Amino acid sequence: MPTYDQYQLLVSNCVRDAESRGVLKQCFPILVDRTASGDDKRVTTRGVLGSRLFSEGEYQIMNEVFNKAQEGADSVAPTDPSEIFKAPLVVDWDQNMIAGDEEGLKRILEKYNE
Secondary structure (H helix, E strand, O other), rough: OHHHHHHHHHHHHHHOHHHHHHHHHHHHHOOOOEEEEOOEEEEEOOOOOOOOOOOHHHHHHHHHHHHHHHHHHOOOOOOOOOOOOOOOEEEOOOOOEOOOOOOHHHHHHHHHHH
């Protein structure tokens, strides 16, 4: 899972169209109307793409839940870490492009063959 700073840069520089928003939604399923909780804290997301970034505190909670879920902690919901972050997420910082599958990666690499 990216750090909060990486996430902030990613959203502000690489998410510019419907395709890149789709990649972000695919890699962060929690962006689609979900609630995450950890250590008695709750984060609810509703259509955050295009309207605002997660705050650093919200992202930290998601990261804690993700890490605990990966470790298999029974008291954490959701128990499947892929409900929070789902790899792969490929970032081309030079072109400010992201990809979440082989086709997207091919589009990124095509720019280097031109």
